Amino acid sequence: MGKKLFYVLAAPLVAVGVALFISSIVLLFAGANPLSAYQNMWEFGTRLETLIETLNRATPLYLSGIAVAIGFRMNLFNIGIEGQYVLAAIIAAKVGAEINLPPILHVTVIIVVAMIVGAFWSGLAGFLKVTRNVHEVISTIMLNAIAVSGIVSYLLSIWDVPDASLDTALKEIPESGWMPSLNGFVEIFTRDIKRVELWGFILVAAAVGVAYHVLINRTRVGYDLRASGENAPAAEASGTDPKKMIMAAMLLGGAVAGLVGLPELLGDAHEYNLRFTRGLGFAGIAVALLGRNHAVGIAIGAFVFGWLDRASGVLEVRGDAPREIVAIMQGVIILAAVIAYAVVERKRREDEAAAAAAATAQVLAERQAAKEQGGAS
Amino acid sequence: MRKQLWLFSVVLAFALIAAACGGDSDDDTTTTTAAAGDSTETTAAATETTAATETTAVPAVDTNVGLVYDIGGRGDQSFNDSAAAGLDKATAELGITPSEASANNDGSNREELLNLQADESDLVFGIGFLFGDPMLAAATASPDVNFGIVDGFIEGAPENVAMLLFAEEQGSFLVGVAAAMKSEAGHVGFIGGVNMELIQKFEAGFVAGVHAVDDAIVIDRQYITEPPDFDGFNDPASGKVIAQSMFEGGADVVYHAAGGSGNGLFQAAKEYSDANGTKVWAIGVDSDQYLTAGDDVKDYILTSMLKRVDVSVYNTIKEQADGMFAGGVKIFDLSVDGVGYSVTGGFIDDIVADLDDWKAKIVSGEVVVPSTP
Incomplete structure (x- = not known):
């Protein structure tokens, strides 16, 4: 068990250490003082408000990471989260603005619409793979372009509400469709929070994380998914239909992807406009890699990425360093994590292979013995 | 398949790093030199300030100006750089203390940066209409700080917001x-x-x-x-x-x-x-x-x-330094040479x-x- 814990912790710790080291070198080259930069970042980053901002940033990253991870578990590179969530968000925002329902029901309808749209868009890629054997990387890239540059552009132009400002924005969702902030709850334990609000959607994200963990590790579908991912022929031989599994993974991933834009939409913006955050779908890939497709790992990855992004604002304001340093850190963390994981994984596999070889030899010997016994009788 | 995943991750990581570096090299002359000379720049600005106070009758008020660019920041040879020129001019001529920041790559931290600047500045700019809603929130939360938004019209803006619009x-x-x-x-x-x-x-x-x-x-x-x-x-x-x-x-x-x-x-x-x-x-x-x-x-x-985004930024800073800041809509059109031709x-x-x-x-x-x- 101690060894297992070592396997789990070694890689991320090494990754963060290497990232700090390389970032320090870059900072030095940039003529900045790494220590004062890190100190400023730490001081600013540990303020209550910054931590709330970090959680607000981590929530969509987490959902995106889970959506990617569902595909990864099945060895599917669903890189279409980007298109799925942007399309889902604008349609959900439109539906949410047009209907008027009691509070909880209103939010539920918006969430369900977003999940259906996400699942549908992702399902297209699954359908193409199952029926025409189109690789999902190709189809999801194409579907991203169609969704964002095609459909969302068109919808923005027809759903824009003209007003005095230069912004292009849809109608606002009525208040019954907003997700309440959790500040009141947090303030029970802390001082008053100034200026920022903890988006309530973090609870939904947590529920999705639990559901993902249970589904993958504790259900038949999850078992079949993992089995198909690790060894497709073996899974097929044991009665799992790979096509069904591909569709299941794409639909589930798409449904979760549909949620990615909602924390911001329901917690803060309350309308779809040009400020709507894009790029979370790609960030989710990095988060899923960092979190090793594990529900808790992805949460840590999302928090680390979210924190780096939010705490780094102070670097430029105080004149320490350009904020690009954070992108370098994030990249280096992934690179270091992937390498560290690969090394640890190889070690673990070698151990496993040795154990398996021993076990197989034993089984073979037993079979041989049984056969001889059968032949004799 | 696993190997493929590994390769994919490495490519992704490199892409991220390249993207980060790419952002740098695009505005080579600006971001990198700004970074390289960051400490020198501040000292240079400081000496400039002292030099200015010595030679000309610069108002002695210590005005901190925080400016938040939109995605891309300084070095876009266009909109952001024009605002930067106004800030630089004010730094040289009025002896203000500048602070700059730019929104992250997906623009999701505009409000955070405005708040951060508001904590340390007397006047905060958002460059671009996308700062509209974030500025409404930040200006409402910090009524003692003045704000300026370029290109932005904010409905129901509080009195501490100057909206700089161009014809x-x-x-x-x-x-x-x-x-x-x-x-x-x-x-x-x-x-x-x-x-x-x-x-x-x-x-x-x-x-x-x-x-x-x-x-x-x-x-x-x-x-x-x-x-x-x-x-x-x-x-x-x-x-x-x-x-x-x-x-x-x-x-x-x-x-x-x-x-x-x-x-x-x-x-x-x-x-x-x-x-x-x-x-x-x-x-x-x-x-x-x-x-x-x-x-x-x-x-x-x-x-x-x-x-003339530079003029609008400079004028607003000057008003602030002179204690004459006024919120509301300010139109920069042909009649005030806010637009024109070269x-x-x-x-x-x-x-x-x-x-x-x-x-x-x-x-x-x-x-x-x-x-x-």
Whole structure:
């Protein structure tokens, strides 16, 4: 068990250490003082408000990471989260603005619409793979372009509400469709929070994380998914239909992807406009890699990425360093994590292979013995 | 498959790093030098400040000004740089203490940065209309700090917000007149970065200006991207392809309102002129691009539509330093030279009198320029 814990912790710790080291070198080259930069970042980053901002940033990253991870578990590179969530968000925002329902029901309808749209868009890629054997990387890239540059552009132009400002924005969702902030709850334990609000959607994200963990590790579908991912022929031989599994993974991933834009939409913006955050779908890939497709790992990855992004604002304001340093850190963390994981994984596999070889030899010997016994009788 | 995943991760990581570095090298001269000289820059600014206080009668008030650029930050050779010029001028002449930041790559931290600047500044700028809602929230939360937004109209803005708006259509009208008078083919073009309300103002003014001279002139109009895709402001390759097709289709003057993509237009104008032996023209935007574009292409820039973001930023800082800050809408139009055209290069010296006629007509209200196409 101690060894297992070592396997789990070694890689991320090494990754963060290497990232700090390389970032320090870059900072030095940039003529900045790494220590004062890190100190400023730490001081600013540990303020209550910054931590709330970090959680607000981590929530969509987490959902995106889970959506990617569902595909990864099945060895599917669903890189279409980007298109799925942007399309889902604008349609959900439109539906949410047009209907008027009691509070909880209103939010539920918006969430369900977003999940259906996400699942549908992702399902297209699954359908193409199952029926025409189109690789999902190709189809999801194409579907991203169609969704964002095609459909969302068109919808923005027809759903824009003209007003005095230069912004292009849809109608606002009525208040019954907003997700309440959790500040009141947090303030029970802390001082008053100034200026920022903890988006309530973090609870939904947590529920999705639990559901993902249970589904993958504790259900038949999850078992079949993992089995198909690790060894497709073996899974097929044991009665799992790979096509069904591909569709299941794409639909589930798409449904979760549909949620990615909602924390911001329901917690803060309350309308779809040009400020709507894009790029979370790609960030989710990095988060899923960092979190090793594990529900808790992805949460840590999302928090680390979210924190780096939010705490780094102070670097430029105080004149320490350009904020690009954070992108370098994030990249280096992934690179270091992937390498560290690969090394640890190889070690673990070698151990496993040795154990398996021993076990197989034993089984073979037993079979041989049984056969001889059968032949004799 | 596992190997594939591994390879994929490595590629992704490199892509991330490359993207980060790419952002740097794009604005090589600015970001990197700013980074490299960060400590020196602050000291330089400090010495400049002291020098200024010694020599001239700079107001002794210690004014901190925080400025938040939109995605891209300093070094975009366009909108953000124009604001930066105003800040630099104020730093040198008024002895204020500047602080800069730019929104992250997906623009999700605008409000956070405004709040952060508000904690340490007396006056905070947001550069671009996308700062609208974030600034409303930040200004409401920090009533003792003054705010300025470029291009943004905020409904129900509190009194501590100055909204700096420009009559882009009026400046575009004048360069439209210039294009029409300089076009020998009777055929001009307009390239917009992203098809949205702000850029449509440029298009509307340009079209009105061209047709004010001659209704028969053909105008090609094309946008590079549609929102929510903002790549059109930083896609010189697409700008070049579109410009080439316009020149090949017979246009001989093309105006752009496409930020960094305009460099593609300048390249296309030069290459087309070199290849065909007939000179075609480009018209720049925002700042005097004859001065900012490369030496090899500047002779193809007929004029530039000036949008004096620098003046608006500088004036607002000066008001703040003088204790005269006033919130509300401030329009920078032709009457205050908030927009205009450049004459550097001397290519339009012969028609300046005509342009000034039109300018006088617009200022007097005799000609009303439409702001929607």
